[in-house]
Amino acid sequence: MMTSTGFLRGDSTIADQQEVPLTVAAAEEWIQRTCFSTGPAGRIGLELELLMGRIGDPSLQRPFADDNYRRLFSELRHLDVRGSLTLEPGGQLELSSHPEASLQELILSVHGSLKLLRAQAADLDAILVGAGVSPHLEPRRITQAPRYAAMEQYFEPWAPAGTTMMCSTASVQVNVEAGADDVEIRHRWNLLYSMGPVLAATFANSGWIGGRRSGWKGTRLAAWLALDPARTGVPHFSAAQDPGVSYARWALDAPLMMIRRVAGEWHAPAGLTFRDWLRLGTAVVPDRPPANLEDLQQHLSTLFPHVRPKGYFEIRYIDAQPGCWWAVPAAVVSALISNPAVSDQARGICAGSPDWEAAARIGLDDPGIASRAVQLMALAADQLRLDTSTRAIASQVEEYAEKWTLRGLSPADDDPSAWSDRDQGCALDGGIC
Template sequence: MSLPQLSEVDAEDLLRCICFKTGPPRRIGVELEWLVHDLRDPRLPLSEARIAQAHAAVRALPLAAALTFEPGGQLELSSLPATSLTECIGSVSADLDAVRSVLRGQGLILTGLGQDPWHAPRRLLHEPRYDAMEACLDRNGAAGRAMMCGSASIQVCLDAGNEEPGPLGYGRRWQLAHLLGAVLVAAFANSPLRQRRRTGWLSTRQSQWADLDPVRSLAPAPGAEPREAWAAHVLDAPVMCIRDDKGPWTTPEDLTFRTWVRTGLPRPPTREDLDYHMSTLFPPVRPRGHLELRMIDAQSGEDGWIVPLAVTTALFDDPAAAETVYRAVKPLAEIAGPCRAPRNPLWTNAARSGLADPELRAVAAVCFDAALDALPRMGASTAVQNAVAAFTSRYVDRGRCPADDVLDAGLGPDLSPVQRLDHRKDIRP
């Protein structure tokens, strides 16, 4: 049975309604991507058979989080929505313990870096989606393959916000995300190396996202009403591929979803096509009913991911912290200018220089202090509060980020940066 064709009006209505589900912020989630390396020597390439065996072993685990694998073999855990920071940390930590135990038995380790520092991109998953994605992104250079096959991130998921104009309103949270996002890039930058060389960026991963595609990785135009801006952005973005159950997926050039809807060619699009099209857009903040913040590099250490989750949640969901931070980041709009994130000067400075940038360092200090004040009000454990305080002292107060430690450690013959910098453990509730 054929699915009903989607009209342009239908598509606009769906985008306005399903992408910003408003209400008081109550739930949080996190998506953790990890590189997978040899336990004893992460410089050794892994065979496809070894990766496949490890994936099969992990799939057999009874995990609470959704488990997926990225094209280069990266492992991703996507938590269920949690009603508190403590609940989210506890659930994901239990899953990670189980995954790590299985991988250790295979002689493997999860590596928390935003970009693989040793290995060239190599695609291990061969599915129509990834075949089409690679063909599409290859038109714009090498950044697409590097993103698909060698990057890892921490994605924090928060409710979109309520209808009120205050600090928890969806309009304010949308604007905050696109300014604070640059601060998060700078504070948690952790990918200064690629294929054993310095790249000149502290967040190589973020620099690659900016180069991914002329439109696909951009935020909607700033200043517009969020629902209207997102709907227009989705409809005017190029279609990555047209799915086909009977053969390879085609990758049209210069076909926007709006044109596809209007012409009905090469076949009429459906609601499922719209949903899939949205999944092929990679802005730094993606509304999916909730807000998905996608700009944070994966962090070193078994529990390093907890700090960016705790800080981001505190700055968005605690009303006092959200108001303080909003006032602190507003002047950054002048640095950003009219260009859309992540290709404006603010985001470029964050990815290149981290907290060595004086404006970003000053704002980060306000943000981390606000998070430290908010975490007790949110019921965060003493261990989590202490971890955020330690990160603030080690990095923010000194104008540094984790990438600086990676550069200091180097890629010596004996130990990897991950093994040398595994200093953030035992910070769970």
Template sequence: MLDEDRATTARAISEAEAWAHVQAICFKTGPPRRLGVELEFLVRDAHAPSRPLDRDRHSAAVADLRSLPLRSPLTFEPGGQLELSPPPAPSLTACVAEAEADLDLVRATLRAHDLTLVGHGCDPYNLPVRFLDQPRYAAMEAYFDRRGPAGRLMMCSSASVQVCVDAGYEEPGPLGFARRWRLAHLLGAVLVAAFANSPLRGGRPTGWRSTRQANWADLDPGRSQAPAEARDPRTAWAAYVLDAPVMCVRCDEGPWTVPTGVSFRQWIRATGDHGAATSADPAPSHPPDTDHCPPDTGPGTALPRPPTREDLDYHVSTLFPPVRPRGHLELRMIDAQSGDDAWRVPLAVTTALFDDPEASERVYRAVKPLAELAGPHPPPRNPLWRTAARDALTDPELHAAALAAFAAAREALPRLGASPRLQSAVADFTDRYVARGRCPADDVLDALLDPRPGDPVSGKEGRR
């Protein structure tokens, strides 16, 4: 970063500048050309995956993993979950190949420590334990603890397959960014249902096929639910960002400040020159969740300094809606999948439905009626998304939408140059789950009634 750029990001930001900055970076439009995937896994004992992870073994493995010649950034979540984020790829084939190559190296290194990667949306057995002691995670924990246990579960016990697609064209149409934004929030419920893979907590059924998604809906809604639907997604997202509560204020030494009930907009107005954001600046994008606010919530928390553009960018990184626009679209609702290669299926299906124009148009028509089931509330706290997390594809409307979505994706994959192996994986998943109104969580629940070696809860390939 140039010295001039550093000075810009480090000085106090006005409300007008914050509004303009968010609108400038949230949707970067153009032809969809790149895609990406972020793969999260639980790290577990290779011989006893239900056993709590040993810190010393995990630390030794992490040290060896850091020395690997990976092309993908490798990071760890607070509970020790591993995340691999291959660079954006020009094609589905390239994205899969790069992730597979790096995962092979990671798995070989973990085997030397008798550890393995396990794909579940939520740890089926263990309580959340924070391994990482950085100020960011201590502040996150303190913030979420005011509301209840959902934050710690999200931080330390969850894992997902996050698919990243380009924002799309500025112009309207099947690949226009406004259409893709709306599609993501309707199709997202179908993806939750089709790939639900977290029905257990403490070794027992929770009543949800995606406990991870149910837990996400219990997080602070000011940072975990989607913006209210609007004609202009940029305006809706900018309002959402400025009105979202500030999780923490960073500092160089000592613990970070964790304010209560202070939005980013209020931070600017309380400590600096807020100015006028824009004549189009609407009211807050979502009403205050008064039934669930901590009892000490209020705008009176002392803030140590005015916010900067760096603070604004960091603030955006602490927002966890099901679809997050960061130039591209991050789809964050898919549970981690059991089996070494199972992550390829949600990546392939999602890519096909967003980046093939014919498939995108077909699936949009198929999921559009789901808006009536969603009602007026944004995901994930509306009836459609709760049904997806609880009932998955046993719900007839979600099942019908999933059948249409997977059919469109399978027809599109050859047009996108997907390998026969990848096409076969999607076909097998469709036959095994979607056609039968099932999801991976159903295998886990079946295994509780009829346990066999290699059942899905162990993290290895289950019964066919």
């Protein structure tokens, strides 16, 4: 959920002084410079979360013991994947790829890593499933890290959404460079938010929870929409203001979720914002030195906007996908941000689209969302066909659209009992992914 794929470029001078107390001005300046830094616009990465279960149980109906999650993870983490692996609070496995120079390189890299992971899991009588929410099992936290204990406690007022989000959900997080200059950063930031509801509905894959249909096509997104609005959703921005300035102020005004301590719980005083801690120091947190850069970095990792700036843009609104279909949202996002003309078309398609709640609840049952989804998929496929290196990926996008989008459907409309029969959507030669 919160793992970097290696884009982030910090400031070495400040990084060398992580324990030096911060001021409000220094914190705002660091966020602006670091979270919205420029870089080569073509680079792309992925964070794929997968649900783990028993072999022969593709819809994850049977309980998977806590020790099984940890044992499986301990075996998988030693594989030579191109990236890093993380065990998430409910036993989800997250593969965080290295950033790659092109979409084609990314898909080849992630495909190779997933092939290794799935094969090793099968040898251990386990499977890795791409779904936005575990469709049958009750959420439970299996990790004991103080970070996740504090997070669970913080989200208690928003039960059961908090536990569901932490322990039962999985996503495809597409990571793209913020942009080559300040103008491109602003345009990409706005575009990724404007396309969000349509893309979330297009790739919705979480229609079931607790063994029955939830009433939402995007139950995972619904959980996020039900959580603390001070740290989720769409940050409040002034149209006349630079996004880095707006985001820095929004971030510092978010309540603290946790405070690092050498020993004991990481709880934070209720309602205390990071800005308050910077200003008041030990007067409000007497058992800790004043906040420093490491505290700021941790606080930023507890903010969950639909698009999170981390020196690159982490797109968080797409459900995990079955089989190899994870490559399609990566390809669609890559194509739609590839040049200003295409981006302008995408923005025009999405103008006036329904809000996030409608996208999560109704999905492509809404005619307006469905029409926009078809147009975005066609635009992305056309753009991908212009490059010989991505024509096979264009075909995969078109196959996805034919299977679901053109029919007004998404993977959320598939019954979990039929998941074992789903087309895995592999566009590459050779083997599983």
